[in-house]
Amino acid sequence: MEPKTHLTKEYLSNRFDNVFDLVNYAIKLAHNKILSHRDCRVEELVSNNQAVQIIAEIAEGQDFFEEIVPREKSEDDKSYYMEREKRED
Numbered sequence: 001m002e003p004k005t006h007l008t009k010e011y012l013s014n015r016f017d018n019v020f021d022l023v024n025y026a027i028k029l030a031h032n033k034i035l036s037h038r039d040c041r042v043e044e045l046v047s048n049n050q051a052v053q054i055i056a057e058i059a060e061g062q063d064f065f066e067e068i069v070p071r072e073k074s075e076d077d078k079s080y081y082m083e084r085e086k087r088e089d
Contacts, residue, residue, distance in 0.1 A: 015058075
C-alpha cells in the first residue's frame, strides 16, 4: 500500500477528541466488519491484518458501518443444541 499519508495517531486523531475515542471507534468498526463479513474497502491495501485494514479505512474516509443481517439458526450452530437441551429438560 502506498498510503497518501502516514498512518500515525497524530494524523488519525484529528477526527477525534482523543486517542481513546479513536480506539473505541476502531474497535466498533472492526466488530461491524467481522459481523457483516465484508471485505476491506481500501483496494490498494495488501495487508491481511484486520487492524491495519480498519486504520486504513479510517484514514481514507472509507469508515462506515454496514447493516448486520441476523442469520437464521442452523443445526450446525452450537447454541441451537444448547437451547434444545434446555427445552428437553
